[in-house]
Structure formats: structure tokens, C-alpha cells
Amino acid sequence: MDGEQAARWAAAQEGVPVGADLVAAALRQLEFLAAVDRRRWLYEGPLLDRAIRRYKSCWLPLLAKHTQAPVVDGPLVVPLDCEWIWHCHRLNPVQYIRDCKKLYARILNNDNVESSTRTKSKIESEKVWNELYPEEPFELEYTSSETTMDVDAGATEGISYDLVSAVKRQSSFYYQVGTPTMHDKRFLVEALARYKGFLYLIKMNQEKGLQRFRVPTYDVDLMWHTHQLHPVTYCKDMLKLLGKVLEHDDTDADRSEGKKLDVGFTETTEQFESTFGVRYWKAGCMYRGNMPSPVTSTPQIFNAEVGSDICKNQQDLNVLKITFVELYLQIVDIKNLPPAVPKENVYVRFAKNQSDMFISDGGRLDISTVTGKNTGAGLQCEPTGELILTVMVDQASKKPEPIGKVSIPLQDLTGPDSKLAFERWAELKAHGGHATSPPVSLRVAASATVPSSAQKVFSMVRTEPFSLKSCLLPHYNKDQKMGSWTRFIYDCGTEVIRLQIREHKVKKTTACHRELVGVLKSTKQQLQLAEFKENKWTLKKSKLSISDSTDGSTLEVKGDNQLIKLYGGRKLEYERKCCKCHSEDASAVTAVKFTAEHPYGKAVALLDTESQLIMVNEDDFLLPWITISFLFMDADSKGGANLVTSAVVQKAAVSGSDTAMVSETETLGARRAAVAPAQCGTCSTAFGDDKIMAGCKADHASSGVCGEAVASGKNGDAESAGCGSGCGAKCGPIVVDDSKDDNVKSGGCGSGCGGGCGSAGACGTLFKASTMAGEGQTKSGGCGSGCGGGCGGEGGCGLLLNSNAKGDQGQAKSAGCGSGCGSGCSNVMVTEGSKMSDAKSGGCGSGCGGGCGGGGGCAALLKSSTMAGQGLTKSAGCGSGCGGGCSGGMLIEGSKTTQAKSGGCGSGCGGGCGGGMVIEGSKTTQAKSGGCGSGCGGGCGSGMVIEGSKTSQAKSGGCGSGCGGGCGGGCGNGGMVIEGSKSSYARSGGCGGGGCSGGCGNGIIFNASTKAGDEGHSMSGGCGSGCGGGCGAGCGGAAFNA
Known part of the structure; x- marks a missing residue:
């Protein structure tokens, strides 16, 4: 300015x-509008027509008398329905003044008039009303009976304004x-x-x-x-x-x-x-999109304003309360640039100085005065820490170079003394040799909404009993679900509670008693959450019961002066506002809460049965929704009672036995961006509450679900599905490839994805490859090339890989964590049905967080069913860098003579190196070692070596020779080398060339299947060149097949 x-x-x-x-x-108007919104029968229909008649024939004549001479002591209270029509009439001021002067020769003002929402003292006003209009009730309610009132023809005919249309526009x-x-x-x-x-x-x-x-x-x-x-x-x-x-x-x-x-x-x-x-665009005041479609047109009537606490006496789940703000950020101008820096080559990168649930690596902003476009960025973030703005300059033959940076405390925007917005010049702290006098300065405009509670997102992870019988006997199908636990995971691998249905016979009867129990992770306390009685589930420690519904919802959960109904699909606040083309709607169930405050319902929770995610908006409903979601999924998974069409009913189950170890077979990360405004991948329309799009028209920047399915290719095709450049959270798409040879597919972020690629986690993808006769096929899951830092940053990056190969050898699939995965990251199942030399690896990729160690349940289940082959390999456990107690791999062998197997740390391994496994299926005198190779630093090991050859071959897994300096302590070369050849092959799994930064880690699989006469092949796994700094700490999650 x-x-x-x-x-x-x-x-x-x-x-x-x-x-x-x-x-x-x-503020009074907002209170009034909320009261009208609780009476939506005033928006349309016969009660609206009646309200208009009452306004014209009753209220305006009464108001005219009151403005001439007061008819009551104090303010005159206006009935709410009449006030609503009066409200809409006054919003056309020219028409209102014309009508008032025509009928009453003056403007009827609002002086000495009180809204019925602002006072409880209606006695005098109601008395006057009843004296003047004895056949017309003072308050018009939804249940009011229709009466024929004497209409003042002059009052009604004197107003020609279409009040029905006016009400519709204001609704x-x-x-x-x-x-x-x-x-x-x-x-x-x-x-x-x-x-x-x-x-x-x-x-x-x-x-x-x-x-x-x-x-x-x-x-x-x-x-x-x-x-x-x-x-x-x-x-x-x-x-x-x-x-x-x-x-x-x-x-x-x-x-x-x-x-x-x-x-x-x-x-x-x-x-x-x-x-x-000053900026006109501002957080909190932009168009929010169309109203969500209502779930009912009939309001729920309650006797009391406030119902009983729906979660009374429920235990505290110790879930961290997270708040967030909507932020609109714009770089208006820049000044004092060095003469050698072209202004048109300058842009700004923004990020947070601390971890954030909603943004990870920030993004890019152009400078409005440079581009000539009014562009900015709308995002969500926690209202803590500082925004870091770094001025970058593009150079033709070099990487972009920083000129300087400035930090902006978010308290300046959201603190109690802030105005929720500012626009000012900020001086940069120079970087390198770019110091100038005066210093480079940015004109920054920022605005924010008030902090709000973020919804909580949990993933459901089933841990099933594992039996040696089911491992050794592939056709052993005994139902073991009654012995399984379902864990609810929050915040990148943090378990909150685990649930299990228990069944036992009632004494002296043949009946079975079923109950749902939960165990709190924090206190180990056991809770009785629900019991099955009279063919329905009842929630304990609350006054809620689950029953069928007959009004279009699937279930009802009833309490005192509260009612929760379950509807199929995304409803109300969870509705996709852009179009009706979303297949995920069919897998969703929305909990809608009805109270006196929300008689038409308010969406408080969502269950996605396909991804097994739950979202909860209200803390009081957290434990009940966890309970209901579990029962829903339990009934649905048994193929009998489907909660979409009927209530949860009892199902027979067989208790499992021979529980030897637990393998997690289902996982999905709790996606941070579930709370963020998103963009439709079907129609590219932005949606979300109070979504602020950066710039107008074609310059909108939005984030969200961009992934689509890609299926194509015969020879040499390359397909990329997911976000285009600059896309934000929730990158992961689905890539389905049914091709012949030399096809490469990449799922996730396309090249050039900004740092926002990771903020949502969930970069994991589903890959399904069905090949016939080709070789050299590669599928890669996660971020494509050029992804910025923070592609991981969340649990649940694991992939499910399913390969059915008919006649080839040497197929390799890898599942596990992407970079930066936190604790509890693994939980992957790889299933293969091929002939020879198939190797699968499941578990944490390198760089898994501390939670991977300490026996933290990293083991994955690997199942292979083969016909006549040799050298079959299964591996369970953590990748490289796993802490103490992480190992516990399982050995299964089927060979003839003199085989030696070793699991754990090899000689010379540093602390926490173990978890390696060696399996061999050969004839004579083979010695294998799993773990760290000689000279490996602490935490480096967990290598695996598998051989299916004839004589005198020695392999070592761990740090291969030639690892760059970054491969040191904690680097974690969870490489796997598989060989099915004759002689002179050397494979090394570990860090790639110098481009890998410290701690880069590789959850990589190498599969070399060569023919007679080929020699001297070497494979090296690690971070490919060009991986950004954020690639470290677990870059893996790829599969290479050569």
C-alpha cells in the first residue's frame, strides 16, 4: 500500500x-439464520406459503401500529417465520421501501423490535398477537395444523414482490x-x-x-x-x-x-x-460451493434442547487433539533484487519449520507482479511454528539457487492479538553471495481462518493368528477370524486400541454369548464395548442401541434426545461436491447425528469399507464409531449380514488354533489429507469446505485425489498415472497393466511433483501385472522421478503385489514402506503362484522408523505356492536399519542334504543389524550368511541371500562393496539378491552411487535370471540419481526385474 x-x-x-x-x-443475524436453518420447512412448501400470508396480513400491520405507538412495554418480539420473510423482503431495499410507502406511507423500521431468538420474554408480544389474531398461533411450527385465517386483501395485494423466489435465493x-x-x-x-x-x-x-x-x-x-x-x-x-x-x-x-x-x-x-x-481474496470469506444434498426433508423432533452425552463414561483414547487453519498465501511483489538476477526467473518456495500434519515440503508460489496474474495458494496447516519463504532463481543449466529466506510466525496470523490477516514487506536473510544493500524484500499477503479441530483419521489393521499348518499346507482353510485382533492406527502407525469378538458358551445351555472387547494401547486396560443380545448388538457404557432403519438409512443408533443414522455413501459434509461419478461413494458409510441443534442431521463420522479408513469429526463419538465400524466390517466380511441392507447380526465363527505368530495382512495409512480440501480426479473440480483456490479461472491451484486408472500398452509403452506436476496430497493412483513386454508403468506422482506429494501419505499404489511371455517388466509404486522430499512421512505405505506368471522365471515383487515411513510400517502380503525361482520380500523398506524395531510387529506374511521349482524364498521382518528385536524371520526349507541356515546378524554385524534370513534349496556344501557383510556399520544389515545353484557359491547380503559414504551407520541396505545362474555372477544390494544422501536406505529387490553363456552381470540397488534430500530414510519400495 x-x-x-x-x-x-x-x-x-x-x-x-x-x-x-x-x-x-x-452476530445477531448469524444466530437468526441458524435458527431458520433448523426450520427448513420455511425454505419451501405449504408452510412457507403460510408464513408469507402471516407476514403480509399479521406482522406488517402489527409492526405499523408499533412504529406509530408502542403496543408493548419494551421491544416487540417478531415470530420467527414472519421475521424470516421480513428478512428476505428487506434484502431488496428498493422494493421494500416502495412496498412500505405504498401500504403505510413510510418505511417500517426495525427499531424497538426483537427477534424471537434473542429473548425468552414473549408474553406481552404473544398476548397482543392473540388479541389481534385469535385463530393464528404466535409461533408457526412444523407440526402446526392448517387453519383458514381471515386475510386482509389490501395488505396482501399491496406487495407485488415475489417473496417465494426471494426466500429461495437466500436459503x-x-x-x-x-x-x-x-x-x-x-x-x-x-x-x-x-x-x-x-x-x-x-x-x-x-x-x-x-x-x-x-x-x-x-x-x-x-x-x-x-x-x-x-x-x-x-x-x-x-x-x-x-x-x-x-x-x-x-x-x-x-x-x-x-x-x-x-x-x-x-x-x-x-x-x-x-x-x-490490499488483497480482495481472503481466507474464510470465499465461495464454499453448493450446499450438500440433504439426507432427509423431515426434521427430527426432540423434547429437549440437549441430549445426554452420547459417549458418557467412555474411556479417554489419548488421541492427540490437532487443530488446523485454512491459510491463503500470496507473494505480491519483490524488490532490491541483485542486478544479475532476472526478475522473471524468480519464484518463492514455502514450507514449515516443523513437522505438520497437513503439509510436508510446502510448494511453489509465483510473484504476482512478475507474472501479471493474481495467484496465491490456499492450504491447510497447523497454526504453530513458522512459515519459511525461500526466494529461488531458475538457472538455465543449473539447479535453482536460493537467494535468501524469511520466516513468518503463524502466531502473527492466528494468535489472539492478530487480525487473522496481514500484508507487509519482509526482508530476506541473504543466502551465499546474494547479500544486497538494501536487502531483498518480499511483499507478503496472508490470511487465515480461526483454528478448528481437525477430524481424526484411523486405519483398521487386522492381525490374524498364524498357523504352521496354514503355511505348510496351502489348502488349510480353517477359519481363524475369531482369534484375530483389529487394531485402529492413528498418526502414522500409532495404535490407539485393538478390538476382538469373543465367544463362549453359556453354562447349562447350548447358546453362545458374544461380546466385543477392546484393549487400550496406552494403559492396556480391557473394555467391554458391546454385546450381542436378542439378535442385535448393544453398545455398553452408553445408552445406545443398534437397530434397523426404515427411512432410507441402513441403521439407527439411538440415545436420549439424540439419534445417529448410518447412510450408504458420502453424505453432507463428506459429500463430493463436484459430480456424482465417484466409485468410492459405494464403499462409504456416513454416520449422521440428529439433535435439536441439527434436526436435519450433521455428518460426524465416515467409514470407507474398501480402504478400511474411518474418519471422526467429534471426539465424543470416537469410541462408539470405532465400535460400530468394527461390527460393520466384521459382519460384511463374513459374507452374510451386510450392514448396508440390514443390522449387524450374529454369524457363526470357528476359533483358530496353533497360534504361532501374528502376521498383519491388511494395512492402510491414516491419510493426513483426508481433512484437506481436495480436487476431483474424475472431473478436476475443486471442492472442500471453504476451499480457497489460488487465483481465478485457469490458475487455480488445488490439491487432492487426482489419481486415475491407466490400462494400456503393447510394446515399449510408458504410462504415468496420478498427479500432474504441482499436485498436492493424496497422489497415489491405480495402475493396471496387461501387456506383453518391455512395458514400464509408474504410479504415484508424475515427474515434477512438488513437495506436497508426501503430505497425505498414501503414496502406496496397487499394482497388478499379468504377463504371458515377456521378460524385463518393471512396476514401480510410489513417487515417480523428481518427487520432492517428504514422499513418505506416514505409515501405511505398504503395497499389495499380486503376480501370476505362466511360463517365466525370475519375477520379483517388492512390498513395503516408501521413504520416511514411520513405525509400524510394514504389514504387507505378497502372494505368488509361479513355477521357479520366485522371490518375495515383505516388510519395512530401509529407513523405517524406530517403531520397526523392538519386536514391533514388522513381520509380513509371505506365501508361495509352486509346482516343481527350487529355490523358493520367503522373508519376513524388517528391512535394514531395524532396531533390536526386529528379527524373527521364519525358515521353511525343502531340500535334501547338508544345508545350513542362519537368521539374524552375520559376523561383525553392528547393534540391531539382525533380522536376516537365509533359505536354500540345493544339493551340496553350500554355506550362506544373512545379515551384515564384513565391515558393515551398525544397523546396516538385514541382507538376504538366496541361491539355487550347484557348487561352491558364496553370497553375502548387507552392505555391498562400493557403498558410498552415505551408506554408513543406519543406512540399511535391505537388499535382496536372487540368483539362478551358473557361474561368476556378483550381486550387491545397497546404496547406489554418490547421489544417495546419508540414510538413504533401499528396500529393493534384485532378481537376475539369466541364460546359459551370460556372465559378468552385476546389479546394484539404491537410490537412483537425482533423488532429492527427502528421499533419505527409506527411499525404497521399488522392484527391479532384470
Whole structure:
């Protein structure tokens, strides 16, 4: 804001007349709109028609009497239905003034009138009403009986304005403004200042003789509405400012590009920012999209305002409470650049200085004055720490180079003394030789919503009993589900609770008693959560019971003055707003809570049965929803009672035995970006509550589910599915390939994905390869080339690989954690059905966090069913770098003579090196060692060597020779070398060339299947060249087949 712009802003604040306290009145308006929204029968239908008749024939005549001479001591209370019609009538001020003067020769003002939502003292007003209109109740309710009232023909015919259409246009306004941010007084004070600036623009255009359609943001529009609700004051203020009453045109609703509303908003933005030097786009006041489709048109009626605590006496699950803010960030300008730096080559990278549940590696922002486009970034983040802005310069033949950086504390935006927005110059701390005098400075505009509680996202992980019988006898199908546990995992591998159904016979009867028990991870306390009685489940320690529903929902969970219904698909707050093309809707179940405050329902939780994720918006409903989701999945998985069509019913189950070890066969990360606004991968439409898109029209930057399926290819095709460059969270797509040879598919982030690729976790992908006769096929899951740091950063990166090869050898699949995976990361199952020399590896890739060690259940189940082959290998356990207790691999052998097997650390291994496994199927005198090779540093091992050859071959797994310096302690070369050849082959698994940074780690598999006569082949696994810094600590998760 330069001097001239500052003068205009001051003129707007001082010179635009507003004769009412709009901030306090706006809060009252929001309270009133919420009350109307609880009575949606006033939006349409016969009760709306009746309310309009009551307004014309009862309220306006009564108001006319009261404005002449008070009819009650104190303010006159207006019935809520009449107030709603009066509200919509006043929002066309020109029409309202015309109608009032026609009927009553003056403007009927709101002085000395009180809303029914603001007072409980209605006795006098109700008494006067009943005296004047004895056949008409004072309050019109949903259950009110229809009566024929005497209608004052003059009062009704004197108003020609279409009030039904006016009500329809205003019925969605509360959805746009009924947010916590709009209720914040600091935000409303700034909204009033922006409203004055908006009126100043209209005055400027009028003085220049320009006819311009100015479009307000929703904070400005809230203030404009509030001003109009004081009709006499509004009229006086507008006559003083403009010489006429400013009309409020709310008839345009088409937001399509190029239409009146779109063009008007773009022009308003440009004029506002050029006039005052402040940004018009702002967090918390932009269009939120269409209202979600309702689940019912019939409100639930409750006797009391507040129901009993739905989770009374429930245990504290010790889940970390996370808050977040919507942030809008724009780099407006830059100055004092060194002369040698072209301004057009400069851009800004933004990131956080500490870990964040919503963003990991930040992203890129262009500078508005350089590009000529009004672009910014809308994102979610925790309101803690600092934003780091780094100015970068693109160089033709070199990597982008930083010039300097500046940090901005988020407390400046979200703290109690903040205004939730600022725009200012920030001086950079120079980097390298780029110091200038004066220093380089950025013009930064930032705004934020008030902090809100983030929804909690959990993954369901089933741990099933493992029997040697099922391992040694592939056709052993004894049902073991009754002995299994289901763990609920939060925050990248943190277990909160585990659940199990137990069954025992009742004494002296043949009946079986079933109950659902849970064990808290933090305290080891056992809870009885539900029991099965009278062919239905009842939740214990609460007044809730589960039963069938008959109104379109699948189930009902009832409590005192509260009702929760389960609906198939994503509903209300979870609804995809862009289109109806989402297949994931069929696998979703939404819990909708009905209370006196939300008679039409509020979505409080979601279960995705396909991904086995649950999301919960209210802490009080966390444990009940965990319980209900488990019962839902348990019934559905047994193929009998499907909760989509019927209640949870009892199913027979056979208790498992011979429990030797636990293998986790299902996992999915709790995705951070589940709470974030997203973009539809089907139609590319952005959606999400209060989504702020960066820039207008084609320059929107959005994040979310971009993945789509790709299936194609005959020879030499390369396909990439997922996010294009710059895409944010939830990158992972599905790639399905049914091709012949030399096809390469990459799933995940396409090349050039920014740091946001990792923020959601869930980079893991499903790959299915069905090949016939080809060789050299490669499938890669995770981030494609060029992915920035932070591609991992979350549990549940594991992949499910399923390969069915008919006649080939040497197929290799790898499943495990991507880079940076946290504790509890593995949990992968690899199943193969091929003939010879198939090797599978499951578990944590290198760089798995500390949770991988300590016996932390990293083991994966590997099952191979072969026909006549040799050298079959199974491996379970952690990859490289696993801590103490991580090993515990399983050895299964089927060979003839003199075989020696060793699992664990080889000689010379450093602490925590173990977990290796060696399996051989050969004839004579073979010696194998698993673990660290000689000279390996601590934590390096967990190598595996498998051989199926004839004589005198020695292999070592661990750090191969030639590992770069970064391969040192903790590098974790969980490489696997498989050989099926004759002689002179050397394989090394470990770190690649110098491009790998320290701790880079490789959860890699090498499979070499060569023919007679080929010699001297060497394979090396590790980080490919060009992996960014974030690639470290577990870059793996790829499979190489040569």
C-alpha cells in the first residue's frame, strides 16, 4: 500500500457513513439464520406459503401500529417465520421501501423490535398477537395444523414482490457464512472495513460515470445484508453517500466462466487491489460451493434442547487433539533484487519449520507482479511454528539457487492479538553471495481462518493368528477370524486400541454369548464395548442401541434426545461436491447425528469399507464409531449380514488354533489429507469446505485425489498415472497393466511433483501385472522421478503385489514402506503362484522408523505356492536399519542334504543389524550368511541371500562393496539378491552411487535370471540419481526385474 492507496483506504473508513453497529448486528443475524436453518420447512412448501400470508396480513400491520405507538412495554418480539420473510423482503431495499410507502406511507423500521431468538420474554408480544389474531398461533411450527385465517386483501395485494423466489435465493446464504470464522469478532471488524472499501469503489465509479457490476466476497456481503436489515438507516446512509438507495441484486447465480458474476468478481478484485493496495481474496470469506444434498426433508423432533452425552463414561483414547487453519498465501511483489538476477526467473518456495500434519515440503508460489496474474495458494496447516519463504532463481543449466529466506510466525496470523490477516514487506536473510544493500524484500499477503479441530483419521489393521499348518499346507482353510485382533492406527502407525469378538458358551445351555472387547494401547486396560443380545448388538457404557432403519438409512443408533443414522455413501459434509461419478461413494458409510441443534442431521463420522479408513469429526463419538465400524466390517466380511441392507447380526465363527505368530495382512495409512480440501480426479473440480483456490479461472491451484486408472500398452509403452506436476496430497493412483513386454508403468506422482506429494501419505499404489511371455517388466509404486522430499512421512505405505506368471522365471515383487515411513510400517502380503525361482520380500523398506524395531510387529506374511521349482524364498521382518528385536524371520526349507541356515546378524554385524534370513534349496556344501557383510556399520544389515545353484557359491547380503559414504551407520541396505545362474555372477544390494544422501536406505529387490553363456552381470540397488534430500530414510519400495 503506497501513500496514495493508504489515503484512499483512510477516506473509505472515515467517509463512508454506516449509522448502525454492524459487527454486533451481524452476530445477531448469524444466530437468526441458524435458527431458520433448523426450520427448513420455511425454505419451501405449504408452510412457507403460510408464513408469507402471516407476514403480509399479521406482522406488517402489527409492526405499523408499533412504529406509530408502542403496543408493548419494551421491544416487540417478531415470530420467527414472519421475521424470516421480513428478512428476505428487506434484502431488496428498493422494493421494500416502495412496498412500505405504498401500504403505510413510510418505511417500517426495525427499531424497538426483537427477534424471537434473542429473548425468552414473549408474553406481552404473544398476548397482543392473540388479541389481534385469535385463530393464528404466535409461533408457526412444523407440526402446526392448517387453519383458514381471515386475510386482509389490501395488505396482501399491496406487495407485488415475489417473496417465494426471494426466500429461495437466500436459503443457501447461511451455508456460506455459518462458519466459526464468520462468528469471530476480529474477522467481522475487518469485514466492516472491507465493506466500507467496497462502497467506496461504487462511489468512485459513480463519480466517473461508470456502470460497473461489483461483486462482494461473503464477509463483505454479510455486512451488506446486515446494513440493509436496518432499512431506515441504510436508506439515509446511501442517500448521503450516493444520492440514491443502492440496490442489492441477488438474482445472478451463474458462476460459469465469462458470465456476469464471474466477470464482475474478477473486475472487482482488480479494482479493489489497485485502489487500496490490499488483497480482495481472503481466507474464510470465499465461495464454499453448493450446499450438500440433504439426507432427509423431515426434521427430527426432540423434547429437549440437549441430549445426554452420547459417549458418557467412555474411556479417554489419548488421541492427540490437532487443530488446523485454512491459510491463503500470496507473494505480491519483490524488490532490491541483485542486478544479475532476472526478475522473471524468480519464484518463492514455502514450507514449515516443523513437522505438520497437513503439509510436508510446502510448494511453489509465483510473484504476482512478475507474472501479471493474481495467484496465491490456499492450504491447510497447523497454526504453530513458522512459515519459511525461500526466494529461488531458475538457472538455465543449473539447479535453482536460493537467494535468501524469511520466516513468518503463524502466531502473527492466528494468535489472539492478530487480525487473522496481514500484508507487509519482509526482508530476506541473504543466502551465499546474494547479500544486497538494501536487502531483498518480499511483499507478503496472508490470511487465515480461526483454528478448528481437525477430524481424526484411523486405519483398521487386522492381525490374524498364524498357523504352521496354514503355511505348510496351502489348502488349510480353517477359519481363524475369531482369534484375530483389529487394531485402529492413528498418526502414522500409532495404535490407539485393538478390538476382538469373543465367544463362549453359556453354562447349562447350548447358546453362545458374544461380546466385543477392546484393549487400550496406552494403559492396556480391557473394555467391554458391546454385546450381542436378542439378535442385535448393544453398545455398553452408553445408552445406545443398534437397530434397523426404515427411512432410507441402513441403521439407527439411538440415545436420549439424540439419534445417529448410518447412510450408504458420502453424505453432507463428506459429500463430493463436484459430480456424482465417484466409485468410492459405494464403499462409504456416513454416520449422521440428529439433535435439536441439527434436526436435519450433521455428518460426524465416515467409514470407507474398501480402504478400511474411518474418519471422526467429534471426539465424543470416537469410541462408539470405532465400535460400530468394527461390527460393520466384521459382519460384511463374513459374507452374510451386510450392514448396508440390514443390522449387524450374529454369524457363526470357528476359533483358530496353533497360534504361532501374528502376521498383519491388511494395512492402510491414516491419510493426513483426508481433512484437506481436495480436487476431483474424475472431473478436476475443486471442492472442500471453504476451499480457497489460488487465483481465478485457469490458475487455480488445488490439491487432492487426482489419481486415475491407466490400462494400456503393447510394446515399449510408458504410462504415468496420478498427479500432474504441482499436485498436492493424496497422489497415489491405480495402475493396471496387461501387456506383453518391455512395458514400464509408474504410479504415484508424475515427474515434477512438488513437495506436497508426501503430505497425505498414501503414496502406496496397487499394482497388478499379468504377463504371458515377456521378460524385463518393471512396476514401480510410489513417487515417480523428481518427487520432492517428504514422499513418505506416514505409515501405511505398504503395497499389495499380486503376480501370476505362466511360463517365466525370475519375477520379483517388492512390498513395503516408501521413504520416511514411520513405525509400524510394514504389514504387507505378497502372494505368488509361479513355477521357479520366485522371490518375495515383505516388510519395512530401509529407513523405517524406530517403531520397526523392538519386536514391533514388522513381520509380513509371505506365501508361495509352486509346482516343481527350487529355490523358493520367503522373508519376513524388517528391512535394514531395524532396531533390536526386529528379527524373527521364519525358515521353511525343502531340500535334501547338508544345508545350513542362519537368521539374524552375520559376523561383525553392528547393534540391531539382525533380522536376516537365509533359505536354500540345493544339493551340496553350500554355506550362506544373512545379515551384515564384513565391515558393515551398525544397523546396516538385514541382507538376504538366496541361491539355487550347484557348487561352491558364496553370497553375502548387507552392505555391498562400493557403498558410498552415505551408506554408513543406519543406512540399511535391505537388499535382496536372487540368483539362478551358473557361474561368476556378483550381486550387491545397497546404496547406489554418490547421489544417495546419508540414510538413504533401499528396500529393493534384485532378481537376475539369466541364460546359459551370460556372465559378468552385476546389479546394484539404491537410490537412483537425482533423488532429492527427502528421499533419505527409506527411499525404497521399488522392484527391479532384470
